[in-house]
Amino acid sequence: AQKVTQAQTEISVVEKEDVTLDCVYETRDTTYYLFWYKQPPSGELVFLIRRNSFDEQNEISGRYSWNFQKSTSSFNFTITASQVVDSAVYFCALVNTDKLIFGTGTRLQVFP
Amino acid sequence: EAQVTQNPRYLITVTGKKLTVTCSQNMNHEYMSWYRQDPGLGLRQIYYSMNVEVTDKGDVPEGYKVSRKEKRNFPLILESPSPNQTSLYFCASSYSSGGITYEQYFGPGTRLTVT
Numbered sequence: 001a002q003k004v005t006q007a008q009t010e011i012s013v014v015e016k017e018d019v020t021l022d023c024v025y026e027t028r029d030t031t032y033y034l035f036w037y038k039q040p041p042s043g044e045l046v047f048l049i050r051r052n053s054f055d056e057q058n059e060i061s062g063r064y065s066w067n068f069q070k071s072t073s074s075f076n077f078t079i080t081a082s083q084v085v086d087s088a089v090y091f092c093a094l095v096n097t098d099k100l101i102f103g104t105g106t107r108l109q110v111f112p
Numbered sequence: 113e114a115q116v117t118q119n120p121r122y123l124i125t126v127t128g129k130k131l132t133v134t135c136s137q138n139m140n141h142e143y144m145s146w147y148r149q150d151p152g153l154g155l156r157q158i159y160y161s162m163n164v165e166v167t168d169k170g171d172v173p174e175g176y177k178v179s180r181k182e183k184r185n186f187p188l189i190l191e192s193p194s195p196n197q198t199s200l201y202f203c204a205s206s207y208s209s210g211g212i213t214y215e216q217y218f219g220p221g222t223r224l225t226v227t
Binding site: 031033035037043044045047050091095096097098099100101102103104105 | 143145147152153154155156157160162168170200202204208211212213214215216217218220221
């Protein structure tokens with residue numbers, strides 16, 4: 001069975017702190033894709049990143065970085081120097097062929 | 113502008129009154145899907161479609177119907193809504209190739225309340 005676990009339900013930080021959102025997944029497939037989505041208070045779902053199972057290189061995009069480790073089945077997301085605008089619910093998701101499985105999300109609150 | 117649109121955005125209805133939520137995408141995506149989002153449960157897939165005239169059940173299909181007669185449209189039908197279908201619904205679409213679906217792009221959501 002496929003599963004995505006985001007054990008952190010809610011995280012609160014003060015602006016400029018670094019924060020890491022954890023994502024652990026389970027799958028028996030050798031080919032799969034992992035995603036992160038952001039859901040700001042306005043409610044829309046915004047795609048952030050896709051990573052395939054054969055590419056374990058870390059990725060950095062501005063203040064965002066992602067650490068994919070197959071050995072621990074983790075795909076963690078770090079925000080450096082957090083800002084109030086980063087406040088949102090963040091979802092990790094997994095797909096192998098046709099079904100996208102979401103974690104339950106981590107609510108990040110960044111206080112000024 | 114590339115987008116997924118859903119209508120209506122908000123809907124309050126009564127138990128048993130049939131309703132349809134429309135979804136349309138202008139990106140020529142093969143894959144479309146419906147999700148519901150409930151507090152503490154994340155997003156759960158209701159139905160999905162890999163292409164025209166091809167639909168499959170997701171994790172929570174009971175009480176819902178879909179159809180895919182055209183590539184761009186994927187309506188969600190609740191034949192006899194019940195209060196436990198009160199939720200936030202999202203439609204999504206994505207490019208699909210070789211049996212793999214890629215990142216999904218979501219509509220703005222439809223908040224449904226069934227009394």
